[in-house]
Amino acid sequence: MINWAANDMCQNNHKLQWVKKHIQNCAQCGPVDTMCRYGCVQCNLYYCVKCRQPPVMGDICGGGHELKYVPTLKYHSCDVCRGSISGGAYRCQECDYDVCEKCWIVKED
Numbered sequence: 001m002i003n004w005a006a007n008d009m010c011q012n013n014h015k016l017q018w019v020k021k022h023i024q025n026c027a028q029c030g031p032v033d034t035m036c037r038y039g040c041v042q043c044n045l046y047y048c049v050k051c052r053q054p055p056v057m058g059d060i061c062g063g064g065h066e067l068k069y070v071p072t073l074k075y076h077s078c079d080v081c082r083g084s085i086s087g088g089a090y091r092c093q094e095c096d097y098d099v100c101e102k103c104w105i106v107k108e109d
């Protein structure tokens with residue numbers, strides 16, 4: 001199941017914020033070395049992208065910006081799987097948020 005974080009709360013009931021941060025410790029699963037996209041700045045609690053997955057469906061990033069498909073996005077890594085992107089990806093330039101084609105889920109009507 002996909003753990004949508006959009007309306008999620010931290011342990012102290014603050015709404016999680018859309019951030020970009022490299023974390024060494026996930027508030028839920030412990031020591032990690034990965035990116036965080038959702039966290040509570042007030043409590044200094046940050047969650048890895050596995051525990052609080054960024055949006056991989058639809059066409060907006062967690063910050064509410066439109067994602068654009070870039071056919072050749074080089075020197076970037078996917079914010080979901082952390083794999084390096086060689087082909088196309090969906091990107092929000094403002095947040096520096098990239099989702100590779102493998103992680104992207106096509107929205108079904």
Ligand SMILES: [Zn+2]
Binds near residue numbers: 048
């Ligand atoms: Zn985690």
Ligand SMILES: [Zn+2]
Binds near residue numbers: 010014040043044
């Ligand atoms: Zn909090």
Ligand SMILES: [Zn+2]
Binds near residue numbers: 102
């Ligand atoms: Zn990916």
Ligand SMILES: [Zn+2]
Binds near residue numbers: 066
């Ligand atoms: Zn954005």
